[in-house]
Amino acid sequence: MIRVLVALCLSLLAAPVSAVEEVKPPAPAAAEEKYLPGVAITQGITEITGVAISPLLGVSTVGAWRYWKSPAEARPDLPWYAQPWAWGTGFVLLAMCFLKDSLGTAVPGVLKKPFDMVELFEDKASALVASGAFVPLVATEMAKHLEAEKAVVPAAAIFGETMAVINLSWLMVPGAVIAFLLVWVCSHAINVLIVLSPFSTVDAALKLLRTGLLAVIGLAYAVAPWLAAVLCVVIILVAIWLAPAAMRLAIFGARFAVDILLPWRGKRRATPERPHVFTLGRMSGLPPRTGGRLVLSEDGTAVFRYRRWCVLDERIIPLPEGMRHVEKGIFSPSLIHAGESSEATLLIFLPRYRGHEETLADYLKLHGVREHAMARGFAAVKGWIGGVLRRKPEPARL
Template sequence: MLIAFSGVLGAAEVESAPPPAKQEPAKEEYLPGVAFSQGITEITGVAISPLLGVSSVGAWRYWKTPAEARAALPWYAQPWAWGTGLVLLTLCFLKDSLGTAVPGLLKKPFDMVELFENKASALVASGAFVPLVAAEMAKHLDAEKAAVAVPTAWLGGETVAFIDLSWLMIPGAVVAFLLVWICSHAINVLIILSPFSTVDAGLKLLRTALLAMIGVVYAIAPWLAAAFCVVLILIAAWLAPAAMRLAIFGARFAGDILLPWRGKRRATPENPHVFTLGRLAGLPPRTGGRLVLLDDGTAVFRYRRWCVLDERTVPLPEGVRQVEKGILSPSLVHGGEEKMATLLLFLPRYRGHEEKVAEHLKLQGVREHPMARGFAAVKEWLKGVLRRGPAEVRS
């Protein structure tokens, strides 16, 4: 699907006596600009799906390289690397294919494992794959003598210094990769939040279609694929803040589900961890913070801008405020039965602490989630159907 960007060196020069020297892969001869187009296309495609992208590029390069030069290929083009990746991709495919036939909640733990796999793959790709691609792009730019003239000054007068564009290539490629990846990673978070397997399959199909589109456009014209990838990077830069908040929320939510004992130890019902769901006092959705009771008895939402800047507090709206029990985590609801709005979502670690939270923050009690009430009714019905012996009659 993705196009490998490197070729193979010719045979090394040999002297008369020694055996032939070991061949090493090298860059192919490209028309001006083609190497840059191919590199930015690879980086964007790998950012959309790191495991699939790195495995595909590695397998493609391995099979396009003569057998005698394969030992000198980079790590991602070695069979142990792309073979492991393809095995993991096959397991993910089987999970998604078989998962459409089972309830979404039964598949969620595996989706959460895949969420962390996506993070690990992106970490490896950004540190050990993208710099290699960027370095290869820089070599082609260096061959074309690409440089930037910068006027400077020194004691002897004004002069001009030339900055090699290759110095900027690696950090720029890593930033572009992270921008696209964080937006693609948001799809994994939406999958673990969606209760429907068909929606999960649709989201993954959308991501795969985008990845396939990049490959098709590149086959038509490399410069057109590069322009398309630049547009994707600009869109990703605009969506990155929202995607980052969603990624933080998804990581903490999935961590509490997969490691419940760790979350229970860190639960603090007196000032619980929460995330905004709607627009609370102008805050964007999925802003993380804590619920705190001030000395004057006012319950507020306290958060830090960009997680590290100054701390701010937002008072909760007046009226009936209750903690609603959920299937995976509680939430804070506001309003009457006719018009109930969900303001905040607690982390899953606070399941079972609903009464303590409501009592400490002086809220108006705890209520059952409608879906939880439905599950309770089904449970009672099954107990009645499966009960052995005559039912007990109470007067």
């Protein structure tokens, strides 16, 4: 009996020790691996800015980094972007874009423009995914980091006693998404400029500029995380200033690319009696790439009609006096204005109006249609070569 009581006491004393061993919390380092890489404020700002500059590259790099840094047993529970199928697909697409850009320098820029337009929409899709499924996660981790430091915002005086504090994620997530979109729309303008540029060397220079900016951010973070955060804040402030112009360029590039990639859709939506146009220079104080329509006013003259911010009140701007011609272009026609001493391109039509130049000039009461300067140059070269190769005419017989 005594032996049974001793054994029972020993088992009761050993029970707490075994229970403690079974519920032993994981090591702090292993717990931190379950969070996003950007738990610190500086790293979070750097990640959001870097991903905004190149969404596909940024999300794929962060996902691959998170996957390889996590232990093997924790990898199945990682977020979607850290799974091999996600970042692996991203790197495959990036390799295809790199191959297209590498081979594109050896061919005329016009031949690779359709691929550049596809990349334009790929950048939009990547930004949509990143802004909805990646940036909020980074912002939430930034909010957790601040809350761990007891950084809460008192709000009882504003919202009443029912809410003593504001959850920082309610502020961090919208702010991070807005900052991301501001930087992205300015970076996206580079894709639009690549689509509009007819020279492969210019395309490569623009890509190099964006890649160089990403490299500078990475180098600054390697030197000191706070230095990279300061640089990213400067980039965000510059993006706030450039965002309106970049947004107009993004809208113009999207509509231009859709008409090129889906010509049958554009032809069905063409309205030569009130065509879609965009300003190329400052016309009556309007910024470049302001979208609107070219219509006839009550007195029978052509005017430019647009809405402020696309949804506000409608305004009408008369075209300057002088000779106005519709010029045929490689992708789309344009409106040329010739004054007393100079000539300038005022408006550019969407590609859907290519082939409607005569109808545009007749209906809008313009001064005619003419060939593009490049087309005229090609015609002159063709005529010269034909003249050189043409046989001499035989003498007339008497």
